[in-house]
Amino acid sequence: MLIIDKRRLCALTGLILGCCLHSCTPVKPYQRAWLNDAAMRPGSSGIDKFDTNVHSIREGASGGGNGKTSGGCGCN
Amino acid sequence: MEKPAEAAAVTDQKMKNRYLTLALLTSILHARGQDSTYRHQRIARTDIEVLFGYYTQDGNHSAITGGTGTEKLRVYSPEFTITHYRDSAHTLTLNGGVDIISSASMDNIDFIMSSASRLSARTHGSAAYSWKLRRSNTRIAVQSGLSVESAYLSLPLGASIEHSNPSGSQEWKASLECFFDDLRYGWISKEYFRPIGLIYPAELRDTNWFPNYRRNSYNFSFSFYQAINPRMQIAFFPEFVYQKGLLSTSYHRVYFTGSRFTDRVEKLPAERWKLPLAVQLNTFAGSRTIIRWYYRFYHDELGITAHTLQLEVPVKIHPEFSLAPLVRFYTQTAARYFAPYHEHELKETFYTSDYDLSRFDSYKAGLTLRYAPQRPMSPRYTFNALSLRYAWYKRSDGLAAHILTLLLELEHSRSHPLHEGFDRKGINHSD
Numbered sequence: 001m002l003i004i005d006k007r008r009l010c011a012l013t014g015l016i017l018g019c020c021l022h023s024c025t026p027v028k029p030y031q032r033a034w035l036n037d038a039a040m041r042p043g044s045s046g047i048d049k050f051d052t053n054v055h056s057i058r059e060g061a062s063g064g065g066n067g068k069t070s071g072g073c074g075c076n
Numbered sequence: 077m078e079k080p081a082e083a084a085a086v087t088d089q090k091m092k093n094r095y096l097t098l099a100l101l102t103s104i105l106h107a108r109g110q111d112s113t114y115r116h117q118r119i120a121r122t123d124i125e126v127l128f129g130y131y132t133q134d135g136n137h138s139a140i141t142g143g144t145g146t147e148k149l150r151v152y153s154p155e156f157t158i159t160h161y162r163d164s165a166h167t168l169t170l171n172g173g174v175d176i177i178s179s180a181s182m183d184n185i186d187f188i189m190s191s192a193s194r195l196s197a198r199t200h201g202s203a204a205y206s207w208k209l210r211r212s213n214t215r216i217a218v219q220s221g222l223s224v225e226s227a228y229l230s231l232p233l234g235a236s237i238e239h240s241n242p243s244g245s246q247e248w249k250a251s252l253e254c255f256f257d258d259l260r261y262g263w264i265s266k267e268y269f270r271p272i273g274l275i276y277p278a279e280l281r282d283t284n285w286f287p288n289y290r291r292n293s294y295n296f297s298f299s300f301y302q303a304i305n306p307r308m309q310i311a312f313f314p315e316f317v318y319q320k321g322l323l324s325t326s327y328h329r330v331y332f333t334g335s336r337f338t339d340r341v342e343k344l345p346a347e348r349w350k351l352p353l354a355v356q357l358n359t360f361a362g363s364r365t366i367i368r369w370y371y372r373f374y375h376d377e378l379g380i381t382a383h384t385l386q387l388e389v390p391v392k393i394h395p396e397f398s399l400a401p402l403v404r405f406y407t408q409t410a411a412r413y414f415a416p417y418h419e420h421e422l423k424e425t426f427y428t429s430d431y432d433l434s435r436f437d438s439y440k441a442g443l444t445l446r447y448a449p450q451r452p453m454s455p456r457y458t459f460n461a462l463s464l465r466y467a468w469y470k471r472s473d474g475l476a477a478h479i480l481t482l483l484l485e486l487e488h489s490r491s492h493p494l495h496e497g498f499d500r501k502g503i504n505h506s507d
Contacts, residue, residue, distance in 0.1 A: 009373065013353075013355075016355070017312075023304060023305075024302060024303070024304050024305070025304070025305045025306075026243070026245065027243060027245040027303045027305065027306050028243065029243055029244065031306040032244065032303075032306070033306075034306055034307045034360040035303055035306065035307075035309055035360075037360070037366065038448070038461075039358075039366045039368070039390040039398070039400070040309065040358045040360060040366055041358075042299075042301050042309060042310075042311035042356050042358060043299070043311065043313075043356070046125055046127065046157075046463075046483050046485070047127075047444060047463045047465050047481050047483045049127060049129075049155075050127065050129030050131070050153060050155075050479065050481045051440075051442075051465075051467060051479055051481065053129075054131055054469070054477070054479055055406075057432070058133075058432055058438075058469075058471070058475070058477070059382070059406060059408060059432065059438065060374075060376070060378070060380040060382060060408050060411065060432060060433050061350075061352065061372070061374035061376075061380065061382035061384065061406075061408060062350070062352065062374075063295070063297070063313075063315045063317060063350060063352035063354075063374070064313050064315060064352035064353065064354030064372040064374065064384075
């Protein structure tokens, strides 16, 4: 069951990746007005930092582009 | 009557020509004057961020009392970050802050029944320096810091490398961060100010449960950004974490079936790896709305498999003002060593009753208000933005929390005359 899930997950990830990268069009520097908007920046923004710390303490999972995955106690 | 009129017109034309000649002459002389005082300058910029976080939670599954009892907790967390861009190549970032924690369950390590909950604090600071390699779009960074609280000391060390293509539509970053932690008690306690040993629950201090008090963590992370079109970009965040050492929390109790008096300290394996893999898709929909999707898959050594899905939709209701509603859904399976209060068997090798490692779902809903005038306050200081976020967080095991965050962003800029070694773009080639 776990193997099937892993295969499905890999297939889904590959499909999404393939579709996205296949549909890429070259973006010229003068076309970056939308992409350069503060809210379009990938990763977590400054105001996410505290929330991310809370999630990494209160949940078993952590990491994935949004903050530290170890260091610090967080044991309260 | 016509001759005087013609003469007057000719005189006007001559006057106009004289004024025009004078104006041109003046402008030429003025331009020469400017030329003589022209100096190349580089602009040094400093971004100042002040973050204040407030967190409060309540629940009834405290790990300190074996998976039962109050989890009431409050955290006040002021933090400052200063990023100094000396020029376009060199950047220095300093960060510091304090987490002031008021925890009701911490009282139960010693079963202290005080009217006020026990206060503890975590103080942390870090510094990072990055520089851009000459004639390339590659940047290298190193960082370190210190985090200390009464029963914890963490020393992080890290390095990263990032590269973007000339158009900026593709970027990748690889980083390695190591944490060297010491879990002994006494670092900033009023009585000791030195490590004296691991802290155990009051009734279990006759046994030295763990010979090792160190924990080392190694995080390898990679990120890849790709602009799909002028309105959409995707990012991937694969990561691998390896931890070794004391991964148990020495004052978490575990109660076993059969007897009221058989309790022990939580015991988890001495090694753990974590594998998070996240993808983010940001889209500009229309002229005012941005849609930010985030999904993360996670699996680790303890048997936890988790999925996180987050959607945030910033809407610009004014050029300076935006609203961003946020929803987040999270689900995880239980660690294979978890069992609730009084349900562990004595024959088990590893055991914990920490509900952070149990099977649960969590939901979060929030709203961010952002005011970004980017308005000069003085010749050198600019008020960039003020953001306020409130979020409500609920876990299916009953834990509920409120999170409030305030972020103030300022900018300080200063121009310096260029000296030998800097080019006109402000890049230092003398290194």
